[in-house]
Amino acid sequence: MLTDFVPTLLAASAAAFALAALSAVAGFGGGVLLLPVFTALFGLRVAVPMLTLTQLSSNASRAWLNRHELRRPLIGWFALGAVPCAVAGGILLTHAPLAALQRLLGVFLIAVVVWRRFNRRTRKPADPAFAVVGAASGLGSALLGSVGPLTAPFFLAYGLTRAAYIGTEAASALTMHLTKIATYGAGDLLTRQVLLYGVALTPATLLGAWTGKQIVGRISDRVFVLLVELGLLAAGALFLIGL
Secondary structure (H helix, E strand, O other), rough: HHHHHHHHHHHHHHHHHHHHHHHHHHHHHHHHHHHHHHHHHHHHHHHHHHHHHHHHHHHHHHHOOOHHHHHHHHHHHHHHHHHHHHHHHHHOOOOOOOOHHHHHHHHHHHHHHHHHOOOOOOOOOOOOOHHHHHHHHHHHHHHHHOHHHHHHHHHOOOOOOOOHHHHHHHHHHHHHHHHHHHHHHHOOOHHOOOOOOOHHHHHHHHHHHHHHHHHOOOOHHHHHHHHHHHHHHHHHHHHHHOO
């Protein structure tokens, strides 16, 4: 048992560290890339709730590290839509056509970047619009494990960058992940294996978030937005090819 546990834990920890650092720089992306890693190591049924536990610590650390820049009204509106839809998504997890949903999300993310590049008069969304963003994100995240890139275009259009963007997006996602964990627990998806690895991966996730925080403070707003857009394109491509 131990001979299998240690190598798997080391591989999962290395991936969790690298992708928590990526999320701390771009505000998203870690979950999208971590899901195929966890699926290869543990299988999809274990990977989705385990990813949620990892995202919980990653988002909590990003929200705390950027706590002075949080836009709290947006977090409240996001949670209003995300919490009930995350419950619905957790219940539907075993029945939804996940492959079709992933590809639709991939097309959406790539289209958003193209639209942002060609439409220079992007309208700033009103605060209540984030309830709709939260609803779509909560449902998709509960079904697919991670749809962090889905929210990025809306927070960018609102005018948030760097610490304000990363912290507000992370705190918003935190409300959704807490709801998902409760729903998965009620559905017996939080097994002993999931909880064990979730706790064991927390130090690597926290260290990755701290490392990313040091990096993001050294780049300009223009470079930051470019990195986020490149991340959206990469995430869209991954969803399209079914990773």
